[in-house]
Amino acid sequence: MSSSHLITRRTLLAGAAGTAAMAGLAPRAAHAAGVTIGFIYVGPKDDYGYNQAHAEGAAAIKSMPGITVVEEERVPETDDVEKTMESMIQLDGASLLFPTSFGYFDPYMLRMARKYPKIQFRHCGGLWKADKDPMNAGSYFGYIGMGQYLNGIVAGHMTKSKKVAFVAAKPIPQVLININSFALGARSVDPSITTRVIFTGDWSMAVKEAEATNSLVDQGADVITCHVDSPKVVVQTAEHRGIYTCGYHANQAPLAPKGYLTGAEWHWATVYKMFATKALAGEPLPNFVRGGLAQDFIKMSPYGPAVTPAARANADAVKAEIMKGGYAVFKGPLKDNTGKQVIPAGTAYPETAIQLESMNYLVEGVVGAIA
Amino acid sequence: MSAIETILVAMLAGCLRVSTPFLFVSLGECLTEKSGRINLGNEGALVLGAMVAYAVSYQTGNPWLGVLGGAAAGGALGLLHGGLCTLARVNDVAMGIAIMLAGTGMAFFFGKPYVQPSAPQLPSIPLGFWSDVPRIRSALNVSPLFFLGIAAAFGLYYIFRGTRMGLRIRIVGDSADAARALGLPIERIRLFATGAGSALAGIGGAFLSLSYPGSWNEGLSSGQGLMAVALVVFARWNPLACIGAALLFGAAGALGPSLQTVGITWGYYLFYAAPYVATLVMLIVTVAPGRALAGMPGELSIGR
């Protein structure tokens, strides 16, 4: 793990951040040999999805000498999370905190970061801004849309009905990037493929997710993926209906031994090990950390037995291109599904492009709408 | 298929898939309320039943044993609620909420090891064998628990109408004074009705974990157990009407996703709330001021 791939923006300010981080950590390093790191999850640690992916990352650093991990699950996105952070600082002596849910950032984590300037806070998501947010805070995220693009390529090869499907929680940019990447991946194989999307409106709603999956299968979709907190229900329902699935968040292959094609998984161990190593060494922690497949922030599930050699070859080739860096899934001319041009010809947004983080459209070929 | 047909097929399928837990919980709640007691704890019985059913099915490899386990777990929770409410001055509404918390807590706690494994599922009956249309075939893949639920509804109807036991439950529920005059063991009858009611709720939970969506995790129930209280009012404490009410709630639940598949994407939150609006409208239209709801047991604490 080298720091060369850590994409830090606004370099000038990042220098200042480094100094602040040093100042924050130095006294602690002088007193104690170890570092206590707190992880906060919004749901259960074993949800086969978002929270489990983070908990697996946390588990990967538990065995590092000098590191103590404290964890708390099912912490709501209210001032409860402030108190949890504070409790970890005051009662457990934590000096580095990872509140992993999106809604923890504003105002809760920011408030705590201002109150405890000597403690380091890193939030999972794309929100930290060098020009207005505290320097002892920061954010990290992975370009998981690339994984959904590869999912889409495999799905594009495997679909017979030329209809693939996506069960989504809410029409927010992170979800839209995934839907659009999946759709573009499928269309890169065959432009006639359509992607149907249903929004359940909530991050964890088992019966609605099952209903949405069934509804999409009834519409003729034969490959499905999702972006909800726990893909367990979607994957199991799809397997039950005898269609293919692409996973998300974590590896769901055991749930669908026949239909699981591949999946876009987080690999947070990379990020947490990096932060833990730096914290132990007393080095400044980067404020703005991003990475994709090449940086091992995300990974693909091993191909399932059903995946054809052609699909593997295509996905592997694109993956190799992505690993080289600079690969753009979103490039002009690109129209949304109402026919409006959203990216002009000649413009390309690679995974690092900030423009993608405020996506508010569904691309051509997606059947569905943002309410 | 036209959009209308698509929605209709989806709603039919949704009816058959989503309604079963509603049916069991509402029948259970109906039985309990008929004896003059309300049990908001059936949400807890549903979740605990779902977890136990999944665990038993996984451990034994037999999903039907799982259903029995779910019923037993729900029943045990119901007996606890019933037993505590037997004590003088203990409020059944509040105790129900406490039982709901305790039940879900235990289910989440002891269910941790069962989130990851896949348990054997209940088989379904392929009633759509005659059709060539895959979506109709799949829509008519009906769980045997659905028919068990319908049978239970008819059974309860018969018990209330035509048996001594049913008559006793109804008397106890309608007037404790009358029951006392007849020398009926009021508390024992209520205890039995609460336990049996929660056992039915437990079977509803078993359907969630072993049939549809057929999985165990902590987000499995979206409040079906609480909603049953509204559903029973909707059904006017009539077990046969519970079938209709459960089917309607199931269909309304399927409305949101199916509307999106045909391109109506506006306001899905509002469509998801359709069953509640229907209940409210039904109440407003059919209840006359100044008299109790027809069919409502007179001893019910929420009626006094």
Next chain:
Amino acid sequence: MTAIELQQAASLPAPARDADRFYPLRRAAEAVVFPLAALVIALALFSVFLLALGKSPGTFFWLVWRGAFASAFSLQNTLQRAAPLLLTSLCVAIPAQLGLVIIGGEGAVLMGGLAAVVATYPLQTAPGWLLDGLMAIAGCAGGGAWIGLTGLLRTKRGINETIVSLVLYYIALAVFNHLVEGVLRDPASLNKPSTYAIPPQAHIPSLFGTELHPGLPVGILACIAAWVLITRTTTGFAARMTGGNMRAAQLQGLPVQRLMIGACVLGGACAGLAGMIEIAAVQDRANSSLAAGYGFTGILIAFLARHNSLAIMPMAVLLGGVGAAGGLLQRRLDLPDASVLVLQGLIFVCILASDTMYGRIGWFQPARGRA
């Protein structure tokens, strides 16, 4: 808790009062002893549960003490969690004086919070105190109207208030989500759909430089005011008389319908105010975090307090303490979050069951009764 009993004692025939001057005190003691004994039993049961799991109950008690009460931070943590519950409990306790069982306070929290945010929309530059006043009025109006509707349906159409308030909660949640993710959404709230934030000058800061939740004094004042209203005014007396025997109250010519609607509006206003404070002091904008379950916990607290507005305060602190200690239990005893649910369930079941003990032990009864 003693006040109602005192009032009742005062209304006893004079000879009884003279014969047993210490009876009021003993009745007050009864109301303290039983819940405390029930709490001890609940903790004993939970200790057995812990022992069965191979955890030490001793450690558990020490952690609860440390996490909930032992330091200024822990105490603040407890009080902050108790603050919103004071107001939502009143939403149950006030209508309960008339025998109404309202379980839809959560809906009033949502409607109150949303109304409070909307009230600031046209007046972005107004002074903070004015905005806060408007927000409070809007919050009370929103919550009051929502539960008032329940009261109206109960009195005018005879529909059961428990069921209507529950159904109205589900409808409130749908309307809230629909508006927050629809017309009221701030387009800049990318990944967590929210309304526009309230103007910064409207944010209510913590009290006197401490971390105390501004909802705390409001909640305490509201509880005391409710107590005065219920026990010291004619309206309160009429309400309690109606709750005791509606027929008799009607025969006495009391305005039963108006009292019922009034109690519902007042209770709903309290819950709506809780929503407004949550927005103005904590969250700054309305989003799904507002549906944190304060309304539902309030039901339990009101019943634990036997609908006595003064007893709501210690019960809310008890619940806040359990919440505050819960995180430490997860981190130190390696117990899942669900163990806190089990503990809460045990406490509730035991205290509610202890209601049956009232009047059963002779020492607590009037001397005449014992003779």
